[in-house]
Each structure stands twice: as C-alpha cells, then as structure tokens.
Amino acid sequence: MTNSKRKSSASGKNADSASSSVPEKRMKGVKEENEEVLADAVAVQAPAASDGASPARSSDRKPEKKVRAVVKDEEESRFTGDTVPADEARQRWPHRYLGKKRTGTIGGPETLKGTEPPKEFIQARRHYTEALIDGRVLFKLGDNGYVQAGEDEDSYICRIVEMFEGVDGDPYFCAQWFYRAKDTVIQACSDLIDDKRVFLSEIKDDNPLDCLLEKLKIVRVPLDLDKATKRAMLSDGDYYYDMSYLVPFSSYQNLPPDNEADGNESDSTISSESDSNVAVKDDKRSEMRMLDLYSGCGAMSTGLCLGANMANVNLVTRWAVDLNTYACQSLKLNHPETEARNESAEDFLKLLKEWEKLCQSFSLVGGGDPITVEKEESENAEEDDEDNDDVDLGEEVFEVEKVLSICYGDPKEIKKPGLYLKIRWKNYGPAEDTWEPIDGLGDCQDKIKQFVVDGFNSKILPLPGDVDVICGGPPCQGISGFNRFRNKESPLDDEKNKQLVVYMDIVEYLKPRFVLMENVVDIVKFAKGFLGRYALARLVSMNYQARVGLMTAGSYGLPQFRMRMFMWGARPNEKLPQYPLPTHNVVTRGGSPVEFESNTVVHDDIKGVELEKELYLGDAISDLPSVTNDEERDEISYEDMPKTEFQKFISLMKEDMPGFVGVDSSDHYLYDHRPYKLNEDDYQRACQIPKRKGANFRDLKGVRVRSDNRVEWDPDVERVYLPSGKPLVPDYAMTFVEGRSTKPFGRLWWDEIVPTVVTRAEPHNQVILHPMQDRVLTVRENARLQGFPDYYKLLGPIKERYMQVGNAVAVPVARALGYSLAMSCKGTATEAPVFILPKKFPNLEENQ
Template identity: 40%
Template sequence: MEKVVKRDIIDSNCHFVGDPILDAEARYRWPYRYNDNFTNDCEASSSNSKEEENFAKCHYRQVDVIKFHKDLVDKKCVFISELTDDNPLDCIAYKLKIVQVSPIVDLVAKNAEIPDCDFFFDMMYSPIYCTLSNLRPEGSEASSSTISRDASSDGATAVINETKVDFKKNPEMSLLDLFCGCGAMSTGLCLGAALSGVNLVTRWAVDVNKYTCESLRWNHPETEVRNESAESFLSLLKEWRKLCEKFSLLDTKNSCEEKENNSDSMDNEDFKNDEYVPKQPTSSKFEVEKVIGISYGHPENNKEIGLHFKVRRKGYGADKDTWEHITALKNCEERIRDFVTEGYKMNILPLSVSLFAVLVLFCGGPPCQGAVDVNNMISLLELAGMNELPQYLTGTTVIYDHRPLQLNVDDYQRVCEYPKKRDLPGLVIHPGNKVEFENPKEREKLPSGSPLIPDYAVSFQRGLSFKPFGRLWWDENISTVLTRIEPHNHAHLHPEQDRVLTVREVARLQGFPDYYRLFGDIKQRYIQVGNAVAVPVARALGYVLGITHQGLKKFSRLRAERPSSTSEDSDVSE
C-alpha cells in the first residue's frame, strides 16, 4: 500500500508576483545568489553601470515583532533591521515614506517630533535573536534607506523614497560632581537623564576620600576622578584657565600672542605665589621627559600650596615620578605647553567658558534619602525579590561585597544569644514601651564577664528604643544605614542568621545595582553606602533634570510651604 504524505495547508494569500525568469537569465542577473565565493563588489552602485542597483533594508511591523499588547504601540511604528533585499523595480507596487526619529520615552515629545510620513522607526529588530536594540544616530540626520516588504495580502510590496529627515539629536551635558562619594548620585542622575533623552556624562568628580575615588573610578572609567579637596580643585580651575590663555588655547585678550615671547615667561605674575617658597631640590638637576599631572597644592604635603606638576624624569620609570612646584619648572615651558595643550583637547578639567553645558553638583549624604529617612527598598522581602541573594556563599557564586562586618567576641556572643524574634529574657517592658532590667543585680554574663545586655542598650534614648541589637524582620521598613553597621544603637541584625547585613545587602537597600563595586576595607564600604544617595532617588532627579533641560514639560510644585507666623498663639493645625 502506498503511503500518503500529509501536506501542509497552502496559504492562499501567498503566491508569486510577475512572470517566471529563466535560469540562465537569473544566474546572469544575480550571480551571487548561486556562487558563495562571489565578491560583494556588485552590491555597490558603480558610476559606469547602466542599471542602478537598489538594496533595501527590511522593516518589520509591530504585529510581527510584538506578539502581545501590540495595540499599545503606535500603528505607524515599524522596526528596522539589517536584512537587505534587492527586488527589481518591476515588482514594486507603490512607495512609502519611512523616517527615523530619536528614541524618546516621552510620548508627547515623540509625537511632536514625528514629521509627515507613512511609517517611522526608532529601534532596530534582529529576527535572528528576536531582540530589539536602540539605534545610533548618524550625525544629526537619519540615514535614508530603501525598503521592500510585504504590504498586503495580494503580494504587493512597497519601497520608501530616499528621504533625509532631521531629528533632534540627544543633547549632551557634562557633570562635575563635587563631594562625589562613591558615585551613587552621579550614577542615578545619568540613568535618569538617559530616560528623558539627555546624554548626561560624569566628566569630573572630586572627593577627599581615596577609597570613594577608587570606587567611582572603577565604575565610571570615563570620569576624571580627583582625590583632593573641593577648595583645591576650584583653585586649580582658576590656574588651569590661566594656562590655557597663556598658550593661546582660548580666544581671549590674555593670550600669549599679546605677551612678550621671552624665555623667562614662566615668571609671569599669574603663576607667582608669595605665600609659599618651594624648597631647593637636594638632588642634582634632572631632565624632564614629560608632564603627566597637575594639582593645586602638593598631593603628599598639604603645607605646600600653589600650582604643582607631576613630572616623569627622562631615563626613569613611573616609580620615580615627582610633584614639582611651577617655579621649579621655569626651564620646562615646552613640556608644560605640551601637557596643557593635550589636556585641553582631552578636556581633563572644565573651563568657565563652557559652564553653560556643565552641571555642577553639590551633594550630601543621608539627608538626601527623604523626609522619613526610609530607603528605596521598604523591606527585606522586596530586596530578596529583586534577585535572590544566596544566604551562604558557594564556590560558583560571584557577588561583589556580599560579606558582613566581623563583630568583636562579645558582640558576636550577644547576637548568638538574642532570639530570632522578641522575648529576650532579663528585660521588662513597661507601658509606653519603656525597657528596664528585670533584676539589675542578677544579670546574665558572657564568658568574658561582660553583661549579655549592656547598659548602653537599655539607657539608649532613655529606654524607649528597641534598636540596640535589634533584629530586622522580613516585612518591616528598614531605615538608612548611617555609615556604620555596628548593632549597638541600630537594628542591623539579619532575621535568621547571627550576623549584621552584608555590604551588598545594604547596597541593594540603597538601590545600587549588583555590578557596582566598592573598594576599601569593610568599614569603608559601609561608610560609602551610608553616605550615598539612594540611586532610585537620583534617577528620578536625573529624569526631571533632563525633561526640564529640554523644555519639554513644566513641573508644578508638589506642595505649598506653610506661611511663617510671627505670633506664638497662631493656629498651625491643618
């Protein structure tokens, strides 16, 4: 018996368009379709060719890309791809105008930007990986393309006109972060500004703590991080501008073209400092190979003020680099000129002439968390829900800073004795939640002889606080970690384990992403997290900043301040 092959149901909407082409003609017109070794030179249109070849990029409709909730996408929106097609012109039924627009999150702003067209695209679709990605704008114009795609059930295809459409390029802003800390505020601002369509980049950051500078430098490699005081940095900016003017890098009246070009120009009054006289070098003279750094004040000696340069000695390595006062380098003007010129091109320091595009940020720490001093994550349940943290480290798990502070012996023994929830023996809770010792004379002792419940734990806030050595619970609100994790006067103990929260756990409570690394010893990392602004708070500020900077929306005040009253008897009730 002959086996009957079950055929697939033929779609009546799919059929060929036009007359069939002979095999010889097809091989002549499209040889690269039959020979894989054929070069791609034919893809480029030649001025000598008689027939111009059009290679179209394929665009996908939202119904083909977004299977569900496609009704939420604009009907004119399509997604460009890198797939190309070369259908001959005799197969094109009609033309469409498809333009590229910038990927703006604000729908109102995007609709105002879209010109008159049949379709628009702002993202790229990869049918191979079934993924969407943002487009990189080419200059200030959208590249024109010719597409061929299925347009209707009768097999008609479409192609767009070669049209160039101007779209608003994402404006770029530079960020100068003074008192930067570990960079939580900068990170959040840049993330939030990107959501609004503004490219905010942290160009410079200043802080006196070397560990916070190391953390920011690792997570923001594009940032010029300086470990110095804000006062020294601002003084350096003044001197930097003078140097740029001196070497004709700025179009000002103080350029060196208007000064005498003499050999002792380094003795200019702009660079003299009467308050400090540099010490005479004890070693013999050396030749400067190049200048590699600049600072106002000696980085290793706070008493030495004035402009200093870090120099590389000729014939020596980096371990012999030294900081020299500018008066000691008056014979090295050419080396200083090279350094200033290169630094000006690389924008290593901001100039006052470009401050209109620079956001100067002064940021504090814990007061920025909010009026109620509560973090981004309100409970450990929400923290764990982000991405489950392992309770115990394994050899295959790599999570930065997931380690707790090692408590001293007495504190650790206290933590082990404290119950996982309530009912600590030896205490009496009176009405009003005031805590006292049940029997002050007979108190339980630790092996070291110290009391299990220390005096300061009960006397803290006159016995009205439950924070000393308090355990957190999964569904309770968690306050900001104020730079130190010791459990003496704050509730920082894990609900089920005999330890305080790890650095990564408190960092997650502050909204830090898991890829954000911190440096320094364990206490320094807790300090960095405690001083940091919650990243979600900074992200919201960055979004509002970007929207306001572009003038897309005016935000009304969230609340009206209560009018001040001079009368002591005035009614302040609401």
C-alpha cells in the same frame, strides 16, 4: 506716603511665621448673598504663601495682625472716565458676573499645591480702567503702586489687574502682588539680592480702592544680566523684576510672556527669556557633561545618567571630586570615563582658576598674557650660570620627560600650597614620579605647553561654559544633631558648613546650565532653615531659576524611607526641571519642617492615583545567599534566582540596565556581599537575639520592661556574663535614650521598611541585624536598600564601603530626577513643579 484721613490696613502674614497654610484672604464682612451691602469695615488683603512668604514691603519691620476700618471718601478715591463696555467686561472678567449666590476663585477654578483653596470673591456691577486716589494720583489699569498695610506695617507692592464697582456700590481693585526677596522663602538671606529687585507672584485678591497709596514704576528686565546693567535699565524707576516667585515648592522661575504677565503699558517689557525651545539647542551636542561634586562613590551621578539616558539625553559624568580616596577609587572603577579627582572642593576651585590662566597663557582661550613661569629664573640665568661654576660637575641633572597631572594644594606636604605638576623624569620609572611646584619648572615650557594643550583638548578639567550639569551634596556637618556645638545664630560661621559656600562658588565660576544640590532635611530645619535659604538666595542672585523639593526614597521603589532635600537650579534660557511624583505607595513619614511641608513631593489626591505597592526588606534581599559573620570574600556567585521584580531589576547586567551607556560586561558576580565582622562579644549577643519580628536586646536574659516602656534589670534573674567576662546585656543598651530605645541589637524583619541606611554597621544603637542570620546586613544588602545595581562594585576597607553606601543618594531617586532633567533639556518639561513618571518606571519596556 502717610495720610491721616486714610485708615485702611492689610491683615498680612509675617514672613517669619511658621504656619504652613496660606492664611485666608477673605474680605471682612462679605455676605453669602452678593447682592447685599458689604459692611463698611473691609480689610485689605495681604497675599501670603504656604512657605511663610508675604508681599513686598518697604522695610524689614514685622507686620502686626491689626485691622482697621476703611474710611470711604468718594471725592478722594473714585473711578474716573468711562466704564468698560458691558460685553467686554463680561468677556475679560466673567467670574465677576455669575449671578446670584455664585462663588469662585480669582484666576480660575484650579488651585495649585500650596496655594489657598477657593474663596468667595466680590461680584461686580461694572468695570473701569482709571481711578483717582487722594484726589490727585491717577491710576490706570496695569499700573503698579504701594498698597497701605496695617498699623506699624510697611506698604505692600502690587500691580492693578482689575478696577470695578462691587454689587454693594463700593470701589475695589484686584491686586497682583510683588514680593521682595526678604518676603519670600529666602527671608534672612535677602541681603544677597539687590534691594531694587522684586519678584512677580501669581497671587491676586480684591481690596478697597481707598487702600492705594503712591504710584510706582516697576520695570521688567532680562534675567540673564548683571545687577549693574539691570539697574541702568531701571533708569528713574523704583524697582525692577526679572523673575516670578511661585509658592509651590518655593519656585523662582522665568516670567511668563509679556502679554500673560501683566499688560502694563507703562512698563519696560524687554523680554527676559529666550524661547522655550532654546533648551533643545544642545541636542546637537553628542553628550551633556556633568560635574559631580562631593561625589562619594558616584550614586547620584549614576542615577542621573541612567534616568537622562532613558529619555534619550546622553548625560555623562566627565568630572568628579571627593576628599575620600576610597570613594574616588570606587567611582573610577565603575565609571572609567570619569576624571575622578581626590581632593578638597576648595583646592579644586583654585585649580580651575589656575587652569583657566594656563589655557589663556597658551592662547587656548581668550584673555591672559603669555605664560611667564618662574620669570626670575630666566632673568637671572647668567647669574645662575656663574654660580654653577662651583657645582660639582659630576652631580646628576634631572630632565623632565613628561608632565602627568596637575593639582592645587600641598602634595609634597611641605606646607607650601600652590599649583603643582606631577613629573615623569627622563630615564626613571613611575615609582620616581614627583609633584613639583610649577614656578620651579621655568625651563620646561614646551613640556608644560604640551600637557596643557592635551589637557584642554581632552577636557581633563572644565572651563567656564564646559559643564552642563553640576550635581552634589555639600556636607554640612555643622547642622548634625550629633554636633553639640552647633552654631544656630550664624551657621555659616561654622567651618563645618563652609562647603555649602564652596559649592555655590564653583557653580558661580563654571556657570552650568543646570544645578542639582542634595542634602539632609535638616538644611531646611536647623536655625529656621538658614542654610537652605542661603543656597536658594545664592542661586537666585546668580540669575538661576530655582526650586526646593523634599523626596522620600521609598516612594520611588526602595524599602527605606530616607527623606532628602533636592534643590534644582536652571539658567534663564532653560526649562526649570520638575520633581517626579512618587511611583510607590509609601506613606511619607514626618520629618519635614512646618514651613517646608508644602515642599514635600507627594500626590495631592492619593486616592485618584494608581501607585505600585510599597517594597519591604524581603523584596530586596531575600534572594541573596547566606553568609556568616566572618565572610571575607569580595565576590561570590548567586545561588537563587530572583524572587521579586525588584531583585530581577537590581541584578541585571550593565548592558541590560535601562539607561546604561558604556562598555558591555560579562555576567557579573555578586560583589560586596560580606558583613562588618562583629567582635566575639557582640557576635555572642547577636546569636541570642530571637529570630522574630521586633526582637532586640530586651529579649535577653535579665532585662525587664516596665509599664512605662523603660527597661530595668530583673531582680529575680542573675546577671548573665559572656565567656569573655563581659555582661550579656551591656550597660549602654539599658541606658540608651534613657532606657526607652528598642534599637540596640535590633533584628530587622522581612515585612518592614527600613528607616534609613546608615554609615556604621554596628548594632549597639541601631536596628541592623539580619532577620535570620546572626550578623549585620552586608555591604551589598545595604547597597540594595539604596538602589545600587548589583554590578556596582566598591573598593576600600569594609568600614569604608559601608560609609560609601550610607552616604550615597538613593539611586532610584536620582534616576527619576535624571529623567526630569532630560525633559528640561529637550524642552518638553512644563511650568508645573511636578510631573508623573511613565507607568512602570524605570521598566519602560513594560509599557510597550
């Protein structure tokens, strides 16, 4: 509606704004004395969020920050009916009747992380339940409507939660705002969300009554329904809502109970959530089953299982998928209970769909028709028999003894991808096993059926509904700073980012109870965070509750910083897991984008929290025995006793590790304590790096550091050469980062926190030399910096093991998240986005 007589506007915040703080929603002209008359020009307050959200608008046009004065017209916009009795008004809205010079916040004194600090609000003379707008539109308390925004802006959407006359005599209403998807953190990915869907926020503020426009019908619907059903329930309504959008950690979560959410009598109030204790339902199940996608060597799922089991939830990694052969071997070695599949995620998804068809064809699950493998063969049997008359009767006939495995792809490398079965041939051994296309095994129905029935019973592959948790970090190499051809305009058009789509496709197909996605922080930085917003939008479009948090590994008991993004998802009838707050006093270094700064998992008031002391490199590795540059043993004995609490914990045997469930082990050796062997030239260079803090190639002969901290050749020193004839100081070290870097051949020190564990153990452009030994850190030393228990053994060439460790999720972070997951499964998680872990976590026995 457009009305030339109404000139109110909203001073809103554009959803694309990079500001991380909530803009002030102050009433223009408010005086410190509530009794004084307000100025005639009062700005309508547009809600805004710390992650760049703004209230629901009717189109994509960006608002301009323009403010116009309200023209008051008592005959057009005024309260009607009786006032709310004084006693009732004071009971319902006590903050409006505090007396002289009192201020407060709407909704109470508490301020959540990411929301605005307390502001002044208008005190009231009296409250009403009805108002007439434009002399023709009757609004009642609890109704929904459009609110006029600024010039060239689109109308906002709100619910009226208060109507009152201010102490200045002017009429006001308090609005609780709705958001469209494009006005939340999802922004540019809102096309994945139904345009009739809005999200209820917690943000409330005061506005002049004259700013109301048209009345709206907004229907509350159940969350766990498809879009078509929701639209049908909408009937003649304007919008529907099924979820709340909360600013802290960009949270999309279940609506509060009806009586807390709105009290709008005109709305449909069909409950969209099951009771909160529904999450306990699976406690009857002996185990919770997890699928680890892009699993690597299994660090993320290992930590999740340890943490969940510490809280008495039996989480087990039943399936894992990774394209790296050695990583799968490492995972299987440490988790023999896991079906570790060495294949691409795309092929895995295709296999799952074909597996479901096979199970249906043998009536193991509903749907499908009886199997008709190689139908043409049976139809043409007679013709084949006639043709066989010409076949040499002495030719050997192969008979299938057993079906061993199944895959989707091209295992025979004949450029014919499809569904294949691995066959053990009768009278032949394992060396002669072959992969055969299933459509060529039409005469082996009994063997195929036996394999499918056995596989269905043993859950060799998950069917929709079988998986409780999906975790994983889909690689998005297209956002890497090392990729000079990054597609900033359309990141999903880059094949290197397609795994994010595949990950979400698998989630959509299997519909797990919980989802946990990990990724580098660049996912919410690159291209204005498009890929992170896409992942959120996919989860919300699938009716998952979701939230985003940025966590630093060192804050959970490791001597490295390493910030990563973790995105939770939960089905409608589950508690959305929280983020565990830091346990150790590590200053979270920069790295989070401005728009997502409020998503960083930190204590708001660090002074009021008792945290463990931060850990340093020496706390983690000082007890490990000395090894040389050419060490080749995969197993050696410990020499020294642990010197720190971290070392005592990390070297525990399997059965002694808190949260471990499995087969006991004997006293283990020290595995993988061997370094990547430097070539002779690099070894000679490492030997000449001084053994002191901060030493690097700049300490070698012939290098001079200028006043601007750049290096240059010292003209007074003749260039030194190694026995091989190569220079002691390589040219690349002098030119790296335009001569400003101190990383080449840098030596770590005992009292330092490592920035991040890397995948390549080469000293040319990173600080990775041992403090006192002339070598790079070993695989085990890197593994300790990632929190891998010492009993966790890795397989593959030495370079592959470094990659497995460097690509892993820090185990202590995953352990803390696993504990959070268990709280949600048991129904004990709260609605708050963060929680405090038990004291001394994970050494909970110290609390007893």
